[in-house]
Amino acid sequence: MERNTQQRQAILKAFERAERPLGVQEVLELAQGDCPSLGVATIYRNLKALVVDKKLITVDMPGGLTFYEIPGIHHHHHFSCTNCQKVFDVEKCGINVKNLVPNGFTLQRHEVLLFGFCDSCTQTAS
Amino acid sequence: MERNTQQRQAILKAFERAERPLGVQEVLELAQGDCPSLGVATIYRNLKALVVDKKLITVDMPGGLTFYEIPGIHHHHHFSCTNCQKVFDVEKCGINVKNLVPNGFTLQRHEVLLFGFCDSCTQTAS
DNA sequence: GTGGATGCAAACTCTTTGCACCTTG
């Protein structure tokens, strides 16, 4: 049973506007723009429900940070900026995964994580 | 200044015996075999120090779990068993990373994570 | 003997849960 509350709308709108994976804090700040009374608990509950619902997918990042994004059509991976901590989508995959799997192991899925400076942090640094 | 305490020896011994990346709890249990009074705080402090010291490297896994391993000579990646939660090394790399990096971004490093069933969990499941 | 290391417990951070109140359908 899914109700279309203001809070849920504000959360989804945050993702639509951002067009990149968002962390819990980012979602909270963005969604509070539409719905100031929004609390963290509601964010966690909705993110969880939206993932079960396949309206969002999780992107797990080193350091224990979980990001979320609207599921894209294409298989893609992620770039994490070590300076501003934002996460971006990487369009291509370009990896021959099957060759990597050890004998006897069963592969379910894979994730490629790139780390470095994003566009704007690269410019700032130089 | 590095002291060669029983605790530190027990921790390093755990990694030598395991021959695969270990999580904090795994290290604690294994190292307590040699040094029963060992507490969690000591594990965390030593793991951190050993990473700074380059005696260990961190392997960040989804769900916020950090694993540690003895640095190998070769560039390699990791396989996480979704059944037993253990992490294994994957020898080959086989990825054309440079092609993936978006324009204007600066790549520092990359990580490939494979998920599925390990050897023994594949056998148990079938 | 002395300073770094340990072990305990308290503090912190991030996430989850209980419960009274509110809101959607």
Place this chain on the structure above:
DNA sequence: CAAGGTGCAAAGAGTTTGCATCCAC
């Protein structure tokens, strides 16, 4: 109007830190 959702605050899990004690050098 009734169930599900929200907000707060308290509870959990995992990690870090303060401090008295211990032990490697």
